[in-house]
Every structure is written in C-alpha cells, then in structure tokens.
Amino acid sequence: MTAAQELEMILTQHQDINRRVESNGIRLTIPASLLPQLVSQLSPQWTFVGIVPEDDARTQSLRLLYVFYTPKGPWLGMEVRNHDQVIPSISNILFAADWQEREMEDLFDVSFAGHPQLGDFVLHDSHWPEGTAPMKRHSWEIHQKANGFEDLGTHRIVDASGSFVMPIGPVFSGTAESIQFGLETVGEEIVFAHIRPFYKYRAVEKLMRGQTPMGSLLIAERIDGLTAFSHALAMAQAWETLGDLQISPRAQLLRVFWAEIERIRSHLQVLSGILESTGLSVPQNLLQAQEEELLQISGAFSGHRYLFGLIRLGGLSRDWSAEDIQHIVKRLETLVHHSQEILDALTFDNSFLDRLEAVGTLSGERARTHGLVGPVGRASGIHRDVRIHQPYAAYDNVVFDVPVQTEGDGYARFRQLAQEMTQSIRIIQQIPSMLTPGEVVPTDKFHPALRTAFGYVESPGGSVLCAVSSNNQGMVERCRIITPGLVNWHAFPDAIRHFAFQDFPIIMATFGLSVADLDR
Amino acid sequence: MLWLRMGLTHPKKTVSSKAPSPLNGLSPGRPAPTPLLDAPPETICPTQALKEHGNVMTVDYTRCIHCRLCHQQPDQNRMSWEEGYQWAQMTSPRLPHSFRHSLHIRVVDAGDCGACLNELHQLASPVYSLHRLGIAFTPTPRDADVLVITGPITVSMKEAVQEAYQAMPSPKRVVAVGTCALSGGLFASSFALAGPLEKILPVDLSVPGCPPPPLALLHAFQLLMGAKSEEMRTQGVRT
C-alpha cells in the first residue's frame, strides 16, 4: 500500500478533517486533540520534516503546520490552530520533534502538553526570563535580564556514587564553534551526555521578518557560512514557488553545479576535521590544502570563496563561459582524485581505523528515532536524500547514486563522505555537456503570493527546509528554516554515550555538524 | 611511516612564490571609493555601507559584506571593485618587540556563521602555514596574547568573551575579525546581539571582510607582531 493510499484510508476514519490541495502538497486542518493519533498513524510511512509556524490571515492568530513528505510524493501539512495555547506533544511518538517543540515553546510561548522538558532552550533563562516569546505576534518587545550569568544548566540524570559532570565549553579547543556539553561520568566513560546549544542564537528567523527577498537571501547565506549556497538556494526556491518564477534550464544546471562544488568542499572540510581529531596531521594537512584549492577555485570563478552572493531569485548572479566551466571541472577532477588517493591510503592505516570503527555508533533504529538527515543519517542506513526524494533544480536530469552504509559508526560516516564526494564529481562531470545557452541572471519582476511556500534542498549536511510566507509588500512575513544541525545534533548526545572521553572529539568530528546551523 | 612518505612526496604545497596578482580566489576583493552614484546609496547597499563623502562615494568597510550588489548595478550606479587583502586597521600600538616571532591566539566564536572560523582554521593549512611565523592557536586564553573574536557577539556569548579577555595576561590585544564583529553586519538589528565588539571590549585591531580571507588575517597578525610592510611574508603563499 502506498503512502498516499494509506493517507486516504486514515482520512476516511476522521470526518472532521478539512483537506486542501496546494502546489505539490496536501494541507489538512485538524483539531489539536487528533494530532498524536494521526502522527502515530502516519509516521511509519511519512517522513517528519518539522513544525512550521504560520499566521492565520483571518484570525491573526498563530497556527502550526506539521510537515511530512514521502519519497517522490507530495508534501503533507497538518495545520493545528493554537487557540488555547496548548497543543499535545508528539515528541513521545516522534522523538525527532523534541527540539522543535522546545524551540516553539521558547520562542512562541506555545505549550506542548506532555513534553517532559520544556523551557530554557533557545533563550537561556540566565538572560531572558521564562515566558519571553520574541516570535509571538503581539509581544515583539523583548525584555532582557540585567545581569545574567551563563551556567551549566544541566539537571543531573546519572545516579551513581562519585558521578560528576565534565563541563565542556562553550569556549573550547582551537577554532571550535561555541556550544556547551555536560558529560556525566564516573571517570573515563561518558554515562550520559547533555548538550546546551544556542549560545550563538542570532534570532535569524525573527530577523527575516520584513526583509526583502534579496535581504532574506543574504541572511540565509550567513546562517551557516560553510553551506551558504544550499541555504540560499532553499530560500530562493521558496520565493520562486511563491512568485511562480520560471528558471531557465541553464540556471538550474549551474545551481546543481555549484551546489555539488559546495558539497565537495564541505565534505573535504569534515574529512580533514576527522583526521585532525585522530591526530594524523600529514593527511589532514594534505586534505586541508585540497580544500583551500577548492576555496580558491570558488573565489576565482564565483567572486566569493564561500559562494556568498551567488544565488539570485530566478537564477544566479553571474554566468560562465564554456571554457571556464571546462576549466573548473578539470581542476575539480584532479582535486578529487588527489583527495581520493589520500582517503584510500587511510583505509590501510590501522591506528586510524581503530579510532573510528565501532566508535560513536548510532544504530539504524536509533537514527530513525532521531529522524537523522544527510550523510550522518545515510551512514546509519537511512536512505534519505532530497535530491532524489524531492528533486529540485536539475537533479532529476543528472545521473547519480546515493551511497548508504549500515554500520552507523564513525568509520561508516567517514566512508559515506568519501563516497558522496565521488558522486558529486560524477554529477559535475555531466553538466558541461548538458548546458544549453540561456538566461542565468534574472531580470523578471516578482510578485509573491500570500501563503507559505517551501524550499527543500539537500545541503552537504542534510536536508534544509525553508518555509517562507510573504506579506502584501512582498516582504517576509514569517520564515522558518529547519536545518540539518537542528535535527542531527539531537542525536549526538546519544551517539557519545558509553564511549570514553578521548572518543568525544572524534565522534564530534565524524558527525561534522555546524553549530551555527543549529543555533541560527 | 606511510604518512611520512606521503608528506614528503607531496612537497608542492610548500613551494614559495611571489604573491600573485590578480589574487586568483585568494581574496574576494571589495568595493573601492567611486565618484558619486546616481541612485541613493541606501537603495543599493543592504547594510548601508555606502556613504557620500564630498563628491566621492566611500565605503564603510566595517559594514561591507562583499555582496557585490553595488558592483552589479548598471554603469552609472556601479561601484568599482578593488583587489587586495591588506585591510586590517590597527587602532592601538603593536605588541612589544618580544612578540616579533611568537604570537599565541585564542579564537572565540561569538555567533560566527562558520566562514570566518574556517578562514582562521585555513591559516594552519600548508598553503598559509601560519606556524612558520611563530603564530599558534591556543586552547586557553591564559596562554594567549591575542584574543580574536568572530561573529556579532550574541547575548549568551557576551560573558564568555569578557571572561576570556579577563583571563588573558597583559600585554594583550583584541582583534575583531569580520564584519559581524565590527558592526553586526546583516545581524545588527537582531535582539539577541550584545555586539558589536567595541561595545564590550576595547578593539585594538579590526579586520573587515565577510569573511576576511586568510591573507587578510595573516596581514593583521603580522601588523600586531610589528612586521614592516615590506617584510610581509605573504609571498610564501602558493596559489
């Protein structure tokens, strides 16, 4: 039975559900009380993406849209109105919704009945009093505490004689991003791990409000600078759906081209991070030099080393001659070839493998519970890739495979990244011959529709969902960005449990997650 | 042993050559002062970095994010674009002479998007080989001479930044890296920011850019160490 048939069957059981078909998606309006039941019925077949807040145009009140999809199928949005500020929690059914509910509670003051751990999440209680709801329509004013001191806000879970918390961060190691961990332990082994993110909370989603489409693209690029192109692409796709913009096939192909270059760069960076954490400095430096080479290619041909400012609504900000494209492809081929040589040599290095194999293992079952995305999920056997499941840009025209591992340990994640790089160069090689002349730099006028639209992109770290609704002036009314960081960091404390302290940095490196991506 | 051989057989990464021009991808470049534009600057620049100064349109580099919007305008509104990387501005004296060959840096991420941090990290790659200048990143501010702050200083990180500064021994210098740390950049109006950095700590050296490329950072650190401009050892960098 397909997912769509199953949905039909479920809907026949409930007469009080209002259904609407939108562009490439189904939207249901359901009473809050029905939510847990529907979610548990849908969750085996439908993939949960996230909770998207919307403003109800008629009542001016907040409503939440629970977004699901099936591979190559339509979107499914379940609309729940937040009349009495209490919505049943679905975290007990779908653990992946845990952080999203906590975030909603902190920013929108929506209470999720049955969630055991609300409060003090995005807005640290040391700086903002509980109950501050900066994203709520009627309380845009925010009161900050005068003298707050950050602390290790962990309540103890481990009950063992002599157990203690090993605090890490927010500022730690060389050029690490700011995030805090509390590792509960009785000595060497991590018995339980707490994570305290949002030290870097810049309130991007709030900042988006009232931005022009161009402004929103610039901000989206800077959510996570290392996957800027993907984030901006997701944002642009949401706008393009809203404005019903047609993008030329050339622009679509070039978007794929640069997106894959970004993937290679990001994977190279994560791989060299893994090598750094295991202390293998020769291959690490060699890989890092390859990454620098790629940054220089990007800088020379796109104008920016991290591809900032490349995405424009309806296309890209510049075009390239066929020679340029050929030149880039040639350099990329050598670069990936050199990198693969190093990575192949690593598979013969026992001391390296010892530190990765059976370390930081997340079984397929655990990974599914957390709803993991991206290479981390695929290394645990979750075959989930938006490029195939919800094709965008020109991805349905190029040929590539999505590698999947089953072990879910550090070495599986390492192999996953290496194999994905091979597929990326494979995609890039196909593009020069497919390019047809056409307009890339857009000039169209733009009139967005007054509703919510989604842009879904497989960034190097995993799927990014960008949901945008615009207002009358064509500015952003609400924006919601569900990043791979928000999903995958949730599983990280689970992955480090029962491993030793010395494995902690290695596991963190194999996850290759960005904190900026999570904190936004 | 394997890696020793591999390191030796890939020596091309350490070849020295003159710093090339144009800087093929080593730096994004930035808008240069241009005769006045036709259009009002605030309609062109998303961060209000363009300022009229006499009959010249100048650029407030603490706000510029290299979005190239001003460069992609029609001719009469186009700002000219300059190559280069020697962007750092020092506002206090360089460190004493004893720091000439040794500088320890603590980097604190205060809401950075990751690009500035990665450029800093990239300095350690063989291409830039930061260590040849005696510069090293330290894990604790107790050992650091220089505090490098990236990102727009979020409220939650403000205290950590202050703690790091107080934990450092004198003499010490504070370097604001990137447009976010200097002005807040695109995030300037966010409620969750305590920055820019100059509201929190005395900034001794500012490195504008979004992100400032590794060469600009190297130039900045060499300024702190008191190297004369002709000695700038960026020519060791390979492209």
Add this chain to the structure above:
Amino acid sequence: MIGFLVFMAVSLLATVLPFTIKSHRVTRASSVMGSLAAAALLYSGIVSFFIHSWSLNLWFLQGWGFLVVGEPRLSAFFILITGLVFLPVSWFSPAYLKRLHGHYDLRYFSLLYHVLMMAIVLTFLAQDVITFLFAWEIMSIASYLAVNFEHLHDSHTQAGYMMLGASEAGFLLTLGAWLPLIDVSHSIDFSAIQVASAQYHSASLGLGWAVMLCSFFGFGVKAGLFPSMSWLPRAHPAAPANFSAILSGVILNLGIYGIIEINAVLWPIHDPLQGLLILVIGSVTALIGILYASTENHLKRMLAHSSIENMGLITTALGAMFAFRADHLPELAWIAGVAALYQILNHSVYKSLLFLGVGWIDVSTGDLEMDRLGGLARLMPWTSVFMLVGVMAISALPPFNGFISEWLIIQSLLRSVVLKSTIDQVIFAFSGVIVALTAGLAATAFIKLYGMVFLGRGRSPGATNAHEAGHGPRWALGMLALGCLILGVTPTYVATGLSFLAVELAQGGTQSGLIPAFFSPQHLPQALARTFGPLGAELGSHILPGPGLVFLYQSPKPLQNVVFASSPSYLAIAMAILLGLVYVVIRIAKRHKQIVRHEPWQGGVKELPADAHYTATGFSNPIVVIFRAILRPYQPVEHEQFSAAHFHTMVRREVRESYVVDRLVFFPLATLVQSAAQMLARIHHGKINVYIAYALITLLLAISLSLWVVP
C-alpha cells in the same frame, strides 16, 4: 624499670580516677593521665633501647617457672613507638570525644583506653609465654570493645565481632607455634626457649616450618597480612578515630612484633625459603592493600587499606632480612632489618597522623566520603598542612620519613644478585618490582586523598561549613607531623640507632661506622674507602662534612660490592634553599609588577557547579580499569528510567565489587564448610531406627578394629 613502674602506677590510677570525678572532667583527666603514661613509656623505651634493658620476675608458677616481664631492645623499640602514638592520641581525644558526650558513658571509654594501653605494653614486655598469651587476650578483648565503642550502630557491632573472631582465630593458630617451643625447651621462659632452640634447630626442619608457618600466619592476622586482612578495612570505619590511630599505629605492630619475636629471636629462621615465603606474602599484601586503597573513597577504609599495604612493606623487608640471614649474608640482612624497623616506626607516626586528621575531618564535616568533601584547605588550614605532611610522608616524598624507609626497602630487595639460587634472585627482583609499583600507586592514592578532600570546592553542606581543629588536636597533629619531618631529615641518626637492634635481629652486620652521622667529619675506614671510593661512596665528602646516608656491602666477590647512598639531610637543606631562592626570585621579578587576580578560566562560564568537579571515583577510575583483573568483578549495572518513550529521567549505575581475598579465599572456604556440613546433615534423619542402625554399625566397626589392632 622506673619508667615501667611509673607507667603502671599512672595507668592503674587512671582506670579508677574517672569514677571518682565529675563526668565533664573525665576526658580531660584521662587525657592528662594518658599523656603521663605515654611519657613514661617513652622514657622507659629510650632508656632500655640505648642504655640497659631490665627484667623483672613477677611470681613463680609451680611446674612452669617464673612469670617474667622485661624490656630487651626489641620490646623497647615497640614500647617507644607505643609511647609515641599514645602521647598525641591522648592530646587529641578530649576534643574528639565531645561529639559522643551524652550518647555514651565516657568513663568507660577512659577505663578502656587505659586497660588497652596496659595490655599492649604488657604484651610487648612479656618475657614468658603465659604472660604473653594472657596480655594478648586482654588486648584482643579490649581492642574489640574499643572498636565497638559506638555500639549503637549495627554495622559497628558487626565489624567488632569480625575483628574479635579474626583475632581469636589468629590466637589459636599462634598456639601452634608456642606449644612446640614449650615442648622443646620444657619452659615457658623466652630466654630458656632461645637457648633450647639453638641446640635443637638443625635437627628438625619440619618442626621449624610448623613453628614458622603457625607464627607467621597466626600473628599475620593481627598485622593484617594476606590472606587474613579483610577484618581491617571493616574495623576501622567503625572505630572512633583515636582508636583507629592506635589500631593502626600500635596494635598492628603487635602482629609484626610476634612474627619477629618468634622467627628472629626465639626460633630463628634457618631456611631461606621461609624468608622468601614471607617476602612474597608481604609484597602480595602490599599490592592488594594499595590497589584497594587507591580505589576506595571512604577515608577511613582507604587508610585501613593503606595500613595493609604498609604492613605488607614491613613484612617484605622482614622477609628479605630472614632470607639474607638464612643465606648467611648478615650485612644485607642488617640493611633489610634497618629498613623494616624504619618502616615500622614511620608507619606508626604518619598513619596515626592521618587517622587523627581524618578523625577531625569527621568531627568537622560529619562525612568521610571523599566524593562529598572538598575545599577544606581554606577552612582548616592547620589540619590541611599537617595532613599534607602525612600524605607526602606516606607517599614516600622527601624530605619526609616515608621516603627513607621505602628507598631502603627497594634498595635491599635489589641486592638479590648476591643470593645463591636463581629462583631466589627472581623472587627478590619480582618483589622489588611489586614494591616499586606499590610506591607509585601509593602516591596516586594519597594525591587523591589530599586533592579530593582539601582542594577544589566543597561538594556537600558539611564540607562547606567545616571548622578548624582546636588546640589539643592541632598539637597532636603538629607533633606527629614534626615527627615525620625529623625522621625524614635525620636518617643518619635514626638508622644508627635502629642498627643496634638490627644487628641483634640479623645476628651480625656492619659496623655503625658505615652510616656516618649527619654533619660528622668522619670518613670511611681506610680499608672500606679503598674498596668503595671508586664506587663513589665518599663523593662530596671533601666539600661537605659526612657523606650522608651510605650503606655499603662488601661482597666476597669483589665485583659484587655494592654501595647505595643518598643524603636526605642535605636534600632537605637543598630543597629549603631552593624554595627560598624561588621565593626571592619571584619577589624580585614581581617587584614592579601589578598582580591581577582573576577566577580560573572555565571555558567561558562564570561559575561551574560543585558537581562539575572531578570526584575521587573519577580520579581512581583508570586504576579500576587497569587492575580490573584483581578488583573484579567490577561490573557496572545500569538501570535507565524514562519519563516517556525516549526521555531519560534517571540512569542509575551500580557497581558490584568484592574484596579479592574474600573472593579467592574465604568465600570458597565458607562454601566448602557449608557443603561439608550439608553432607553431615544428611545422616541426621531424626528417625530412631536409623540411629539404632548407626549405633550398631559403630559397635561392629569398633569390635573389628579392636580385633585387628590388639593382636
């Protein structure tokens, strides 16, 4: 003799005095009397050790001879230590006992204290078997009562029974040594036994082994040696701290005294194998003791395990002494003897210091778990400094006393090359390695103790509200700490003094001239200087007076001459000078500098909670992991609780451990006894016809046996 008489008079008076005065004055009066008695013991010990011994016939026992007390050098040595421990304990007690006031009748405490002291002294002084056994038995019962003094706690009562049981079992085993001795010499008098044994010895090796095994393992119970040490870590936490100090500082010595008295004086060991057995048991004891000490987090239990370790070290040195002596290497035996005696002396001093300090921590914080303490250095500066001295001493760090004795023990074990058989050499070397490992682990264990208890921040309300010790405890701790320092910086004098006794025990040895005194202008004798000069024995003696602590051994084979020398005295002076220099340099360097104080860098947060500090459990976790084979079964069992499907509310982790000796020796033994009893129980049917059948079978058997045997 005067000292002894004064002691007896004071002690007898002290037993009745508490019942004649007001109750709030009891502890003070007992303290004064105890101090006087201890001072008398010190006087008596010094006089008998250095000047002349005495002996006193008490009364004549028909058919057995005189009951004798006397103070030969060996007894005097132990009497001296007893006085050294009882003196500070007497000062310490009044303040410590305040917390028991109102719960227990302190008059009985006073009575018990003095009876115990007398019993211990009599045991050391007894010069015949009957007096010895009588005093021993009183001592056993008194110490049981003392450990069990806070009898309102169930766990204490249990520990007390266990101690009494172990003690009595050991006592019965020692009878196996005493009875053959009496049988051989037809006398209970020690001197008569000694004379008889000299004649009888070579004839019967089997009897020698029996005496040695019974005495070693019998007295080993009291000394806490393998395999009968599990009572010790149970008794200590139950005992009041002042009794703990006596238990570790004096009563354990009784066991050692018994071993030495029988195996070195009354029936000297003649088979090197016996020495090796003692050596091996000693080093095994030391290793087990220190392993448990370094993983234990209860302060008193940890010190108890450490006492086991120290007893092991002493026994190791004794074993070396016996082996060398039986191998006719009196010089080496003498060195090992000095090492053993030094270790006995040191252990009594620093262990009573540590126990008294821990006792005060108990009074002050109400807690003895390291995981709940912390940060006491700021609240209890004096206690902290004295405990630091004790911790450094027991970790064998110069300039304190532990360093000298452990250095001597390891040195004497390394001299095994001169032994005759290869197996002996291997066993010696192996023990040397174990002792070295023990010394390393001891440092870990006591760094943990000091670090977790005194540094960092308090982890419980008790620890954050601690208060400093009063004058009495402070003086007691101070005196013992001073003792650690003095014994550590004047080893040349101490070793010279101990060598009087060591020469007796080793039956021969080197002249005392070989340990030139500190600052003495004296040089090596000409003959020795010729041999040992090239080996460096006189190094530095031209610049500074005296070459420090030098041990020489002139082997029959010239290539195996050994010299080992160190100069803790000069080391101490050098350390003091260096410390002073560092201070001066820092002062000069900082003259024009402004000092900025700021809280430690904690990763960007202002203040971390107290539970974000390393705990004792965490500190010793690597040791637990490395030595899992011995500490096994170390199996963490985890129970997880969830509030809902995936949210953890609790991860409870329990660790099951059992004492290695119990596991390997006593549990199997208990199982064996139980199954034997069950076998026997099978014939108890309760049916009368079966019993009649038994009677019939027995009768038949008896008749057939008698028919078979008689003709």
